[in-house]
Amino acid sequence: TRVTGDAGGLSFPAGFVWGAATAAYQIEGAVTADGRGPSIWDTFSHTPGKVHNGDTGDVACDHYHRYAEDVELMAELGLQAYRFSIAWPRIQPTGSGPANRAGLDFYDRLVDALVARGIEPMITLYHWDLPQPLQDAGGWTNRDTAYRFAEYAGLVAERLADRVGTWITLNEPWCAAFLGYASGTHAPGITNPPDAFAATHHLLLGHGEAVPVLRGHGVRQVGITLNPSAVRPLDATAPADVAAAARVDGLQNRLYLDPLYGRGYPADIRALIDAQFGGAPWLRPGDEQIIAAPLDLLGINYYNPTIVTSAPGQPSSSVHPGTEDIRFMPATGPLTAMGWSIEPASLTSLLERLSRDYPGLPFWITENGCAYEDEPEADGERVADPARIAYLDGHLRAVHEAIARGVDVRGYLVWSLFDNFEWAEGYRPRFGIFYVDYETQVRLRKDSARWYHKVIAEHGLPD
Ligand code: GBH
Numbered sequence: 001t002r003v004t005g006d007a008g009g010l011s012f013p014a015g016f017v018w019g020a021a022t023a024a025y026q027i028e029g030a031v032t033a034d035g036r037g038p039s040i041w042d043t044f045s046h047t048p049g050k051v052h053n054g055d056t057g058d059v060a061c062d063h064y065h066r067y068a069e070d071v072e073l074m075a076e077l078g079l080q081a082y083r084f085s086i087a088w089p090r091i092q093p094t095g096s097g098p099a100n101r102a103g104l105d106f107y108d109r110l111v112d113a114l115v116a117r118g119i120e121p122m123i124t125l126y127h128w129d130l131p132q133p134l135q136d137a138g139g140w141t142n143r144d145t146a147y148r149f150a151e152y153a154g155l156v157a158e159r160l161a162d163r164v165g166t167w168i169t170l171n172e173p174w175c176a177a178f179l180g181y182a183s184g185t186h187a188p189g190i191t192n193p194p195d196a197f198a199a200t201h202h203l204l205l206g207h208g209e210a211v212p213v214l215r216g217h218g219v220r221q222v223g224i225t226l227n228p229s230a231v232r233p234l235d236a237t238a239p240a241d242v243a244a245a246a247r248v249d250g251l252q253n254r255l256y257l258d259p260l261y262g263r264g265y266p267a268d269i270r271a272l273i274d275a276q277f278g279g280a281p282w283l284r285p286g287d288e289q290i291i292a293a294p295l296d297l298l299g300i301n302y303y304n305p306t307i308v309t310s311a312p313g314q315p316s317s318s319v320h321p322g323t324e325d326i327r328f329m330p331a332t333g334p335l336t337a338m339g340w341s342i343e344p345a346s347l348t349s350l351l352e353r354l355s356r357d358y359p360g361l362p363f364w365i366t367e368n369g370c371a372y373e374d375e376p377e378a379d380g381e382r383v384a385d386p387a388r389i390a391y392l393d394g395h396l397r398a399v400h401e402a403i404a405r406g407v408d409v410r411g412y413l414v415w416s417l418f419d420n421f422e423w424a425e426g427y428r429p430r431f432g433i434f435y436v437d438y439e440t441q442v443r444l445r446k447d448s449a450r451w452y453h454k455v456i457a458e459h460g461l462p463d
Contacts, residue, residue, distance in 0.1 A: 010400050011460035017120070017411030018456040019081030020074070020433065021367050023127035023171065025057045026420040028087060030064035034102035037093025039129035040139065040180075044187035045421075055426030061418050062441050067110050070443075073434060074417065075117040077449060078456040082119050083366060083413050084110070085127035085171065086156055095131030096148050099155040107156070111163050121164045122366075122413075124225065125153050125210065127171040128180075128187065128423075135188050140177065140199035143282065149206035150213050157217035166221040168299050168366065169210050173203040174227055174252055183319035185424050193321035194277040201282045204259055204291045211293035224260065225299030225366045228253045228354060230346040231306040234329055240310035244326045247272075248308050251322050257358050262292035272322050297410070299366035300354070302347045302395075304331070304340035334387075337371040337429040338422075342391055344398035351402035351409065362408045367415035368395050371422065371429030376437075376444060383435045383446040392448060396461055414452065418443065 025041045045056035063070055074082055088095065090103030114121045126149065134145050153169070161167075170176070177199035179186035207224055214222050229252040233241035247268075254266040265280075265288070273280050311317070311327035318326055331341035351363065370391040376383050396412065403409050419432035427438060433449040436442075454462050 009458065009461045009463045010397060011458070012400065013403060015410070016459070017081050017364075018452075018459075019079055019083060019120075019122070019411060019413040020077075020417040021083035021122075021413040021415050022063075022417050022420065023085040023124065024087035024090075025060075025127070025129045026416075026422070027061040027063040027418055029057065029059040029062045031058050033064060034090070034106065035093055035100045036087065036103060037089040037095075038132040039087065039089045040132055040135045040187035041129050041423075043132055043135075044189055047189070050187075050189060051424055052426035052428060055421065057421045059438070060421045061436050061438075061443075063418075064106065066441065067106075068113055070418075071110070071113040071117055071119070073443060073445075074114075074119055077433075077453050079119050079417075080456065081122055081166075081411060081413065082114055082417070083122040083124060083168070085124035085129075087129050088126065088152055089129060089131040091155055092131060092148075092152055095134035095145075096151065099159070104156070104159045108159060111160055115163055120166070121160075122166040122168065123156070123160065123164050124168040124171050125149075125156060126169065126176075126206075128176055130188075139180075139188055139190075140202045141181065141195050143202055143205070146202045146206035146209055150209035153210035154213045154217065157214050157219055161214070161217040161219050164219075166223070166297070167214050167219050168223050168225050169207040169214075170203055171225045171366075172227040172301060173200060173207070173224075173256060176203055178252075178320055182321050185319070196321055197273055197277060197280065198282045200255060201280070201287070204256065205287055207260075208287075208290035208293045211295070221296045223295050223297035223299050223361075223364070225301055226253075226256050227301045227303075228257070228350060229306045230302065230304075230343075230350040231308060232346075234307050234309035238310070241308070244308045244310045244323075248306065248323060248326065251320065257354075259288055259291040260295070260298075261358050261360070264288040269322075276322060295361055297364055298354075298358070298361045299364050300351070301367035301415070302350060302365065303338075303368065303370070304336075305343045305346035336387075336391075337373050338425065340370070342370070342394070344394035347395055347398040348401045348405075351399070351407045352405055355402075355407040362410045364410055365399060365412045367413060368392075369415035369431050369433075371431045373428060374419070374430045374432075374435055374446060376435060381444065383444050385446045385448050388433070388446065388448040389451045392452070393461060396455070400461075 181195035184191035419430040
């Protein structure tokens, strides 16, 4: 495999897949169309003070009505794969019971349009939009939600498994659990630290219950997407900082990876949960075996590094349970519109570390990208986003470097195809390679989309 280009560009291994990603609540809008029920993100975004500027996903990119044109844009871009999520409340408006046919019909049409254009659909079953009635019964702190999730997975697979090869059960369960139930910065906005661990367990259990259901419908490629923290100590020679980084790694990475890879929950984090949160009443015999259902790929979302230092006895700056005595360092250098620093080398080292400690599954970069407050030029046509091109170029070089060092990375999906509803940050940060005018719903190719088109066409980075 030729991995070095002739004139400073970089070419990727044969078969490496180029794509882009979105999520249902962030782009679809049409929140009451065709029988869709409310999700926790409808409730949360409509609660004053929760989302920047009071923004909601009510309309978003109106993708629900514009999917056909949107697929044309993907085809013109040359996209090989498109990762999107299914809105559970479109399929089961109350979170259980028979499928809402009209909801399934939408994704059926979308999948057909993608397949017709030669774009490989990749489904994420859960990208954070839990049906509100399930939340009313406790949400992910209720073990029953895991079984409801597996049931929902079956309804979707029954309809789409014949045309969709790759299925991701959950997107970033750490975010769903820790931002949803501990910091409360995401839906459902609960701030009860032990709930983050119960939610984590039931998310993983739901994942494990769903895997055999998907296989039963003939699905060949099943994975999960995590947001592993590229964490390191502020001072690598200070044992307390090294220990702090190891704890964050435990709480954010090993807490998920170890049970998924069949090792059960990590002992240090189990001990922390017992000591600080009064045990793990949610854990039942056999659960860890269910969570360890064999997978075919691991999805990795990477945006920025995390640098931590030990800070005992200081007022806690951390909202994450178990890290009260740890300080998360402020971002440095040129920042994105999310306030995140830009460090491609951390992606290479994260991938190397994961492939060393968690061998056996091919990796996909299921999200990578950056937000800016892009605006069209005076001509109303061009959107110049050189910083995004530099970010994507740098991170693709980082992926390439990991591959050169032996890491098995099969594909790369830009976050995001479109500017969209950035959760608690609303519409201000724009992650898209397509600009969306939220007044007119006009989509404009940013310069980064033109650049990505070339990357795909050349199967690598131009000079
Ligand atoms: C992804 O999550 C999501 O999958 C996607 O929907 C989203 O649009 C995209 O990234 C861009 O944000 O310590 O409380 O400050 C984001 C991953 C990881 C971002 C944790 C925030 C720090 C949380 N997140 N990170 S906090």
